[in-house]
Each structure stands twice: as C-alpha cells, then as structure tokens.
Amino acid sequence: MNNSQQRGASERSQVRRAELIATGRKLFADTSYDALSMDDIAKQAGVAKGLIYYYFKSKRGYYLAIVEDSVAELVARAAGEPDLPKAERVRRTIDGYLHYAEHHQAAYRTIVTGGVGSDAEVLAIRDAVREELVATIAEGAYGSRTVPPLARLALVGWLSGVEGTTLEWTGALAADAQVDPGTDGEAESAARQPDRDRLGALLVRQLRATLTVIGEFVPECPPPPLTEEAFESAGDLAPVTGRS
Template sequence: MPHQRAAVRPRMRGTERSVARRAELIAIGRKLFADTSYDALSMDDIARQAHVAKGLIYYYFQSKRGYYLAIIQDSVADLVTFAASGRDLAAVDRVHRTIEGYLRYAEHHQAAYRTIVSGGVGFDTEVHAVRDGVREAIIDTIAEGAYGRRDISAPARMGLLSWVCSVEGATLDWIDRPGLSRDLMRELLVKTLGGVLRAVEELDPAHPAPQPARRDG
C-alpha cells in the first residue's frame, strides 16, 4: 500500500506541472503571434523568445501549426465565455452585457483578440473554422438575448452575422486607435444592433425586435 501511494503522488504533481507548463507556453504564444505573422516566426524564434527548448514545444503541440491552433482555441474559449456571461438578465440587458463583455475582453486582452480576429486566419482553413466558431457563439448569445432562443430564421441569422462581422472590424480599429470610451463604443454598437434587429423584424415578423425596458415614473 505505501508503495502505491508514493507512486501516485509524483504522477499527479507531474500532470499538474504539465498543465501549467502548457498554459504558460500558450500565454507566451498569444503575445508572439499577435505581434508577428505566422510565417514570420520559426520554431527557433518561438523557442528563443519563450526561453524554452524547441523540443518542449514539439512535445506539447507536435508542430508549429499545432501550437498556433492551441493558442487560437484557448483565446476563443476565453472570449466566448466572457462575452456570454449574464444569462440571468432580461433580454435587452443581456444584449448590453454581451456587447460590454466582448468590448471589455478586446480592450484588456488586445493581443489575444487580434489573434482571434486577424492573426493569420487566411493561411489555414482550420484556423478559419475556429474564428467562424467564435462568430457563431456570439450570434447564439445575441439571439438568446434578443429572441430567447438560438434556433432563428435565415434572415435573422444573416442579419446578426453581418453585425458581428462589422463589430470585429470596428473593435480592431477601436483598440488600435483609442478615442471612444468603452461606454460610448458599447452604446454605438447597441444602437447599430437595434437597427439590424428592426430590419430583421420587417423582413421576418416572427422575429420581433426586443423592446427597450420601460422606466416607471
């Protein structure tokens, strides 16, 4: 029995160290790939800037492409979780909360946001698919807030997709050229979303735009 216990405990510590080391490498990679294109960074460059042996990166990620995909997927998980918070709120409030969360994430995690939205996505269809997954997650979150469901019509989905794509470009410009406060940027995006939702309602009355909350006396 004592021998079994002694064998298990080091293995658990090793697993924890591996998870922490992998997370550390991903955090470093998020910064590296946000500032430099995928093709411009060799594995030797990455290892040198990360202050690790190149073999360690291969051990955890098998290849530079595997490393890059892990970075993108990690960034995506953070963004989607952050933007989708506030499920217990009223519909209109939830839309505000989602946009606020999205902007707050972009503002405080600029390197990760750039990696998700424009970090070399054109070179790899798998990375492109990951970015599309972010868009679908944001569309689902907005649809739940606006309509109370994710299963929406084609016109409604296309309207929300067009809005999300415009938000990506506007948010990139906002973090690159700060000028608007986050509050003002949020209100601008909320109002443009309102325009999209009203247009969707005109084309598909089964998807009415949510009404602003009434203020009592």
C-alpha cells in the same frame, strides 16, 4: 504511480501548457508567425524546444492552440452571466466583446482576420466563434440560440459591422498610444477615440435597429426592449442618436 501522483502530474502538465500558450500569445502579438522560429520561441519561453514539440507537435500546432485559447477567452467573456435579464445580457455580451478586443488587440485581429495568410484551420476557428457569438446574441435577444434564417442573416450582418468597427477602433487606439504627448491638445481631443462604453452604446443602438428590422420581416422574432441607458444615459447619447 498512484492516482494522486497521476493527478498531480496531469495538473502540472496543464499548468505548463497554459504557461507556454500565454508566452506564445505575447510573442505572436509583437512578431509575425513567419518571423518566429521554434528556437526563438523556446528561448523566449525559457524551455527546451523539445518541450514545445511535446505539447503541440509543431510550430503550427502551437499557433493554432494559441488561436483556440484566444477564441475561448473571447467567447467566455462575451457570453458570460447567462442568468441576467435579456437587455442586460445583450449589453454585457457587447461590452465583453469590446473589452477583449481592447485588451488583446493582436489576438483579436488574428481571430477576426483569419490569422496567417488564408489559413483554412484558423478561418474555421473564426467562423466557429462567429456562429457562437450570433447564437449568444440571439439567445440574449429572443431566449433561443436558433432563429429563422432571415433573422440569422441579419444578425450576421450586424456582427460583421461590429468586427469592422472594432478593428478600426482598436487600430486607432494603438495609433493614439503612439502620439507625442506634446501634440496640440485641441487636435488631439478632436481625434480622440470613443471609450468602450460609448462605442458599446453605439453598437447597442445599431443592434436595436437590426432587431426592429428583423421583427418587421420575421414576426415570430419581435424585438425585445433594449435600453441604451444600460451603457449611458439617453442625454449622453444625443450626439449619436440625435435625441436631446
């Protein structure tokens, strides 16, 4: 086999592997890990079971590859466009994070909660993505991925709050999607979840507060100018901020 043929075979192999991961993401979104057998996976993917073993060695290897692929997409979406001004990059990071969670709810839950049970390898992947996201926010806010320990702890605390808020939000979105269209309109409106822009505006304001506190405790990390207008106008944020 010449070099051109080898490259072609390698590209086809990468495409097939990516297709299997995409199929797995859909399967594990609707069915628990333990409820899916390799026979089920192969049937749904329309391939021989041996092909999955060839690429991923085992069901666990397949699952971990799906988690890693999901993490890579989340980080890429959150950390995109590094050449933007600081305030806009922070806004884009939060919006990218929420966009991923909104459109890949099962994968997001897996990443944040650690996957199946207390899976050490999935937990390690989760911790790695948290570190990357904290570093991305630090770089957007301060121009450096490395910050003093106290500043890092504050950012970790903020991100933990973001995770809890986002899990609650996506869970409520999923529940809202199941609401009977005939439900009383006023009650439905009162229970309606905020859209991504509005939730993003709230998280930006919370981050601004965190960065202000960091600046008080860590003078070498002064808070950068963050504008809520990047998400919505100040007037639209009055219910959140108390400002008119």
